[in-house]
Amino acid sequence: MFSRLAACGLAVTLALPVHADPAEDLLDALKIGEIVELMRVEGQGYAEGMAKDLLPAGGTPAWQQAVDRLYTPEAMEEVVRAGFLKSFGDTDAAPLLAYFGSDAGQEVVTLEIEARRAMVDPDVEAAAREAWRERAGSGDARLDQLDHFVEANDLLETNVVGALNASFQFYLGLVDGGGLEMTETEIVEEVWMQEEATRADTLEWLYGYLLLAYRPLSDADLDAYIDISATPEGKTMNRALFAGFNAMYNEISYGLGLAAAHEMLAQEL
DSSP: OOOOOOOTTOOOOOOOOOOSSHHHHHHHHTTHHHHHHHHHHHHHHHHHHHHHHHOTTOSOHHHHHHHHHHTOHHHHHHHHHHHHHHHHTTOOOHHHHHHHTSHHHHHHHHHHHHHHHHTTSHHHHHHHHHHHHHHTTTTOHHHHHHHHHHHHHTHHHHHHHHHHHHHHHHHHHHHHTTSOOOOHHHHHHHHHTTHHHHHHHHHHHHHHHHHHHTTTSOHHHHHHHHHHHTSHHHHHHHHHHHHHHHHHHHHHHHHHHHHHHHHHHHHHO
16 A cells, blocks of 8 residues: 545545544555455465475464464554554545545555455466566656655665565564564664665555556556545555554564574474
């Protein structure tokens, strides 16, 4: 999900629960529950690959139990909502709700979720990345639009920082769990060594995803969305979404580190 803001004067048409806090209604309009569920599926796949690569005995029942506990949808959504609400503060949610209750706003939400769901399939993700590589540097007008969208929302930098912070939390969990001996300074140095590779991978994934998600949108519709994203309210919303999701990823990453350390120690006995 990225920053969005409404055109003024549109009525909310969604049949959503009404909360005392309009920001809660906004999260419902963004279908935050569906997004968290997709992240749960992505995370479980990541944890499965981690077990194969990192743990001598692979994905043991104990590891799977830890993964299932960490990727509990209700707990994940609670962390995201709390982080979002704290960051969003007293920002006026009314124009955002107006947009996301409109047909245009719901189309954007649906396209983003459908693209994210499709990219859970490794073949779809590979094809999306390849589609971007084939068009990169070609002067493609759609890529120019996406450049403006990414810049307006600081999507690349914020995603890279989030990924590095999650990596730091994973190492910290490994150390605190006794599976690794490193100082905090050494962890920072190790994580920072990943920055260039993380940035390159994030850039490719991000543009592949955006090309896939917004492919059905006309240039005019995408331009309107970019303009909306660049507003102060849109930027505040985007920062709040990152605050919520980064808090969730940090908590899970630390937990995975602890669980991995426990598996390492158990398998040494």
